[in-house]
Amino acid sequence: MSRAFVKEDVNGPPELPDLPLSPHPNYVTPRGLASLQARLRDTQTTLAQLRARTERLDKLPEAAAERDIRYLEARLRSAILVDPARHPGNEVAFGHRVTVADPEGVETTYEITGEDEADASLGRIAPQSPLARALIGAEVGDTVLWRRPTGAVELEILQIEVPHDP
Structure with a gap:
């Protein structure tokens, strides 16, 4: 009998490729x-x-x-x-919640979190995202330019909060 089509280790677990790890910090x-x-x-x-x-x-x-x-x-x-409470809340930094207004006056709140914690439905964005890069370092009253695939939009920084979530 030919062994060409016989699986050698029937009881061993299948090999699954590892999940990709981000190159970012x-x-x-x-x-x-x-x-x-x-x-x-x-x-x-x-x-x-x-x-x-x-x-x-x-x-x-x-x-x-x-x-x-x-x-x-x-x-x-x-x-x-990175404990966001250790960074003063006068400028946007990792871990902060930021409320912005678009040119139509629509207000949205975002929180800059780690990649594993990012969740667009909760307003949590990764620090490598174009939006987070535009927001980091801005202060209340500043206007930042968010470069999106559909076109750039200006956002005014209305509020910066240091979350106290557990």
Whole structure:
């Protein structure tokens, strides 16, 4: 019988490629660091539950959890904790909440957070984003130019807050 089409290690977990790591410095807020740590604990718990299954023919969920653990551990190793409360609130900095107004007077609040914490639906943006780069260093009353793919827009800085989230 030819062994050309026989899988050698049927019981071994499949090899999944690692998740890509950002080339940017991994700045995190205290909330972002706590979130990464919680995600790692949750994923480790999930992996332990998967390994405790009596029926373990499908190893893909275990391989995915192991891959996610490697990613989270790498992100935690590279984390650079930045406490926004240590930076004065007179100019926009990492971790600050910024309320801006566009030319039509529409107000929007953004928070500059780490990449793993960024979530557009919550107004959280990564420091490498074009918007965050435009905002960082600005003061209340300043106008900044946000260069977007659909065209540049001027934003007036209305308020800068240092969040006190856990």
